[in-house]
Amino acid sequence: MSKPTPISGFPEWLPPQRMIEQYVVGRIRDTFEVxxxxxxxxxxxxPLDQLLRKGETSKEVYVLRRLQAEEADAGDDALGLHFDLTVPFARYVLENAGKLQFPFRRYQIQKVWRGERPQEGRYREFLQADIDIVDRDTLPNHYEAELPLVVGDALGGLPIPPVRIRVNNRKVCEGYYRGIGLEDPAAALRAVDKLDKIGPARVADLLGETAGASPAQAKACLSLAEICTPDASFVDAVRALGVRHELLDEGLAELAAVVETAAAHRPGLCVADLSIARGLDYYTGTVYEAQLQGFERFGSVCAGGRYDSLATAGNVSYPGVGFSIGVTRILGLLFGAGQLSASRSVPTCVLVAVADEERREASDRVAAVLRRRGIPTEVSPTAAKFGKQIRYAERRGIPYVWFPGLDGAADEVKDIRSGKQAEATPDGWTPPPTDLRPTIG
Amino acid sequence: MSKPTPISGFPEWLPPQRMIEQYVVGRIRDTFEVxxxxxxxxxxxxPLDQLLRKGETSKEVYVLRRLQAEEADAGDDALGLHFDLTVPFARYVLENAGKLQFPFRRYQIQKVWRGERPQEGRYREFLQADIDIVDRDTLPNHYEAELPLVVGDALGGLPIPPVRIRVNNRKVCEGYYRGIGLEDPAAALRAVDKLDKIGPARVADLLGETAGASPAQAKACLSLAEICTPDASFVDAVRALGVRHELLDEGLAELAAVVETAAAHRPGLCVADLSIARGLDYYTGTVYEAQLQGFERFGSVCAGGRYDSLATAGNVSYPGVGFSIGVTRILGLLFGAGQLSASRSVPTCVLVAVADEERREASDRVAAVLRRRGIPTEVSPTAAKFGKQIRYAERRGIPYVWFPGLDGAADEVKDIRSGKQAEATPDGWTPPPTDLRPTIG
Incomplete structure (x- = not known):
């Protein structure tokens, strides 16, 4: 076999990076649980037909085929890999509605796949960490204010740049567009969604072409999208544009509540940004997008929003609100910038040396005691010269080497960073807490 | 949308079961790290061509196709979902050999997929937890004795039936088969591998048909497979069969070392069972299979072995030994038997009641303090009557409801199981440790 090469879009980490990923996921998970x-x-x-109904990402599905399947198999009940965790969750809620308690708060940390054409910086397999709250029939709006605080807490405790959450509300956009006389607000929203990518002049053109906007209407759309405030003052800025619509009023009130709650609990976390649209069709109210400060040019690393009709069965609907953290995207950016590292490449805190193969059993016994006390321990692979065994530890960043006492002598443990060596017993010695596990920084 | 139905072979758990799965995986992971x-x-x-070379499971691959791909795409560089974690790990080692330290000890806990025809009790997506140790050129045999101890420790700390690990060594079988004059030991091994399923009479027939064994040779093969001892006494039992071969001697010595080490550290964990063969082609020495005691009829839940030539590049080879825990299989068996449960269906320890919507902010503040102190807390979804808010907690098994004091009165917290209610402050009150998180039993 010749040396294999990576597959574009399917990132893999070395063990120190995977340790960092586990640390980040652990912190996110603990926050979700708290x-x-x-x-x-x-x-x-x-089922493929379910995936294909949900917005524009649905074009990017990986379809599965059993290698052993007869051709006829590949028809109606074809399966595809999920491209997000919201669509599967909506299906899960419908399937298990009788066994769940509503409102239902769940988190889900899993890989998702997008069958995109390979291109620089695009992942085709990546890890997402989602929270959603769904209720039956109606969902209180205060949950829309809670989710950004959860995400802020989850990421705020990590050694990464602070996150800035931009919040908007589709009712604001739709009400405003209707208020200025546009008849296809969804088309207008799709055009404005491209603002970051193509700039205002081309968005104005697009508004004319796809949403039937006059130059004055296009200008009015862009004026709305320019509004961005860290507090509820955006309400006055919108009012100053002179547009009136009932849906606009509803959206402004909802958005003000989200931004004000966030400002009270975590100043600086959220801004009202009326240019935010989000690509997915299923959002019906609040929408979120978040970026890492200093990494704005790489786009958003978290996103979410409120969806009122993603899960419906008969005449029961399950409105929800969710937020998704792009774990792989965040790590990819920070690894790329060399910003996160682990203090060693293995969990191991102690390497137990082996004097000769006949005495391996004695080293195994020391290791068993240390492990029982929760101290990550390896036994040397060979009874090589001690210098070579110490180099085994050094190359991996293992801080301590343990020498079992020979012929009745006491055991000794050496901190190979300082060179200090001292007598110790496996059931008495404890490393400093900062050495017990690799540290991330 | 009508109510969705499960897809055969793709298990999904409700939240209490998922909490149990996380607990089990956490314990396994902690043990691997220690x-x-x-x-x-x-x-x-x-790449599909890599998956198709590795033993009989390779027939069961799911092939991926981009929905948007041109037909021409689907050719040479077709991708398949991995069916185990060993083949991908061997590829990972080759790809990253220059960046890894050998011997390299890694664990990997991930989903795998098998594109089997749907049938009762067979998973098509399931979670495995693997450990492997690989070295460059040569790998010391003592690692073959270490891995069963790791698996025994990982599963031994869980509230599940004890595992029994059955160990064999392919060199024993191959040497013995050659010693009695069989020229296709691989075919004989495949026949003996079916012993549990089809019984000795049909295995004897199969040995004749596929391995060219005479009735006497078939009988000799079955005599070997009957040997099963909890210690190294199997060596004498094999010797008593009167067969001599150099490879047999080598295998017996290796197997005796594994069984003796296991007996010294964890009596009762391992037995030498000379009927164990393992389906996968790539094993070259020690092989393991483990069952849950009391669930033997459902087959093995862990398996592994030593492979000397799975990863080779040019004239460098990376021999390895690995053990895989079938997490989904174990949980499926125990959930099916109603043997594992969680003390509540949510992580939440405290529900903070809301007196009226105008005072939600006060409840939010209490929750923020409790969360900062690591106490999983929710705020009531609505300002319904307190009886209804208490029922919200009851239905989920949340043990405590917190009542913020109104108009200067002290806060109170109620244990809704005992009905006891007492004054408390959010920065002073602490639940008993057994109530902080859901318990698994």
Missing amino acids: YGFAPVETRSVE | YGFAPVETRSVE
Whole structure:
């Protein structure tokens, strides 16, 4: 076999990076749980027809085929890998509605796949960490204010740049567009969504072409999208544009509540940014997008929003609100910038040396005691010269080497960073807490 | 949308079961780390041609196709979902050999997929937890004795039935088969592998048909497979069969070392069982299979072995030994038997009541303090009557409801199981440790 090469879009980490990923995921998970979200995982596949109904990402599905399948198999019940965790979750809620308690708060940390054409910086497999709250029939608006605080807490405790959450509300946009006389607000929203990518002049053109906007209407759309405030003052700025519509009023009130709650609990976390649209069709109210400060040019690393009709069965609907943290995107940016590292490449804190193969059993016994006390320990692979065994530890960043006492002598443990060596017993010695596990910084 | 139905072979758990799964995975992971295994994840896909070379499971691959791909795309570089974690790990080692330290100890806990025909009790997506140790050129045999101890420790700390690990060594079988004059030991091994399923009479027939064994040779093969001892006494039992071969001697010595080490550290964990063969082609020495005691009829839940030539590049080879815990299989068996449960369906320890919507902010502040102190907390979804808010907690098994004091009165917290209610402050009150998180039993 010749040396294999990576596959574009399918990132893999070396062990120190994977340790960092586990640390980040652990912190996110702990935060989700401290807010009372219950864990769920869904299967990786959904029926293809379900995946194909949900917004523009649905074009990027990986379809599965059993290698052993007869051709006829590949028809109606074809399966595809999920491209997000919201669509599978909505299906899970419908399927298990009778067994769940509503409102239902769940978190879900899993890989998702997008069958995109390979291109620089685009992942085709990546890890997402989602929270959602769904209720039956109606969902109180205060949850829309809670979710940004959860995400702020989850990421705020990590050694990464602060996150800035931009919030908007589709009712604001739709009400405003209707108020200025546009008849296809969805088309207008799709055009404005491209503002970051193509700039205002081309968005104005697009508004004319796809949403039937006059130059004055296009200008009015762009004026709305320019509004961005860290507090509820955006309401006055919108009012100053002189547009009136009932849906606009509703949206402004909802958005003000989200921004004010965030400002009270975590100043600086959220801004009202009326240019935010979000690509997915299923959002019906609040929408979120978040970026890492200093990494804005790489786009958003978290996103979410409120969806009122993603999950409906008969005449029961399950409105929800969710927020998704792009774990792989965040790590990819920070690894790329060399900003996160682990203090060693293995969990191991102690290497127990082996004097000769006949005495391996004595080293195994020392290791067993240390492990029982929760101290990550390896035994040397060979009874090589001690210098070579110490180099085994050094190359991996293992801080301590343990020398079992020979012929009745006491055991000794050496801190190979300082060179200090001292007598010790496996059931008495404890490393400093900062050495017990690799540290991330 | 009508109510969705499950897809055969793709299990999904409700939140209490997922909490149990996380607890089990956490325990396994902690054990792997205390033995110094470093974490790795590999991408979910491998080039199809790589998957198709590795033993009989390779027939059961799911092939991926981009929905948007041109037909021409689907050719040479087709991708398939991995069916185990060993083949991807061997590829990972070759790809990153220059960046890894050998011997390399890694663990990997991920989903795998098998594109089997749907049938009762067979998973098509399931979670595995693997450890492997690989070295460059040569790998010391003592690692083959270490891995069963790691698995025994990982599962031994869980509230599940004890595992029994059955160990064999392919050199024993191959040497013995050659010693009695069989020229296709691989065919004989495949026949003996079916012993549990089809019984000795049909295995004897199969040995004649596929391995060219005479009735006497078939009988000799079955005599070997009957040997099963909890210690190294199997060596004498094999010797008593009167067969001589150099490879047999080598295998007996290796197997005796594994069984004796296991007996010294964890009596009762391992038995030498000379009927164990393992389906996968790549094993070259020690092989393991483990069952849950009391659930033997459902087959093995862990398996592994030594492979000397799975990863080779040019004239460098990376021999390895690995053990895989079938997490989904274990949980499926125990959930099916109603043997594992969680004390509540949410992580939440405290529900903060809301007196009226105008005072939600006061409840939010209490929750923020409790969360900062690591106490999983929710705020009531509505300002319904307190009786209804208490029922919200009851239905989820949340043990405490917190009542913020109104108009200067002190806060009170109620244990809704005992009905006891007492004054408390959010920065002073602490629940008993057993109530902080859901318990698994």
